Amino acid sequence: MIKLMQIRIRIAFIALLVALLLGVGDVMLVAETATNSSVAKGSVVIPRSVFDDPGVKPGLKDPFFPKTKRPPYMMAPPSRTNDPVQLSDPYAGIKLTGMLGIGNGRVAMLNNKGFGIGESGLVRRLEGPAIELKVVEIKEQSVIIQAKGFPPKELRIK
Numbered sequence: 001m002i003k004l005m006q007i008r009i010r011i012a013f014i015a016l017l018v019a020l021l022l023g024v025g026d027v028m029l030v031a032e033t034a035t036n037s038s039v040a041k042g043s044v045v046i047p048r049s050v051f052d053d054p055g056v057k058p059g060l061k062d063p064f065f066p067k068t069k070r071p072p073y074m075m076a077p078p079s080r081t082n083d084p085v086q087l088s089d090p091y092a093g094i095k096l097t098g099m100l101g102i103g104n105g106r107v108a109m110l111n112n113k114g115f116g117i118g119e120s121g122l123v124r125r126l127e128g129p130a131i132e133l134k135v136v137e138i139k140e141q142s143v144i145i146q147a148k149g150f151p152p153k154e155l156r157i158k
Contacts, residue, residue, distance in 0.1 A: 090147040093125030096155040099138070108135055108143040110155075 098109035107114045120134035137144040146152040
């Protein structure tokens with residue numbers, strides 16, 4: 001029983017190899033006839049690639065030519081400027097999200113970032129760029145913060 005299975009597997013494998021070899025031979029034969037430009041009726045013709053690309057230096061070819069996204073076909077991304085952004089309200093998007101501690105060891109949570117009295121650091125706003133804030137004073141239910149160049153503001157916990 002096992003020998004019969006092994007024989008059948010070998011026969012199937014040999015048949016597969018023969019089919020592959022004959023199939024590859026037919027494609028090679030059609031390719032040869034296509035290059036000789038004497039194509040028989042009913043046979044498959046493999047077209048040759050043509051790279052007529054006016055934007056590339058002579059002698060260079062872009063294999064993705066009609067659908068390419070490379071220069072000179074792709075527009076350049078807009079240039080970034082390093083000009084500082086003028087803020088009309090620097091405290092927009094800053095929330096007092098919590099308060100911890102007792103007495104002088106109190107910590108205010110501004111947009112989920114902790115600050116003690118007199119500490120400063122960058123705080124990410126909900127919209128717009130991050131801003132550097134300094135905690136001036138922490139009260140029972142509020143905190144007084146100040147951004148550079150702006151008057152202080154009191155935020156209340158909600």
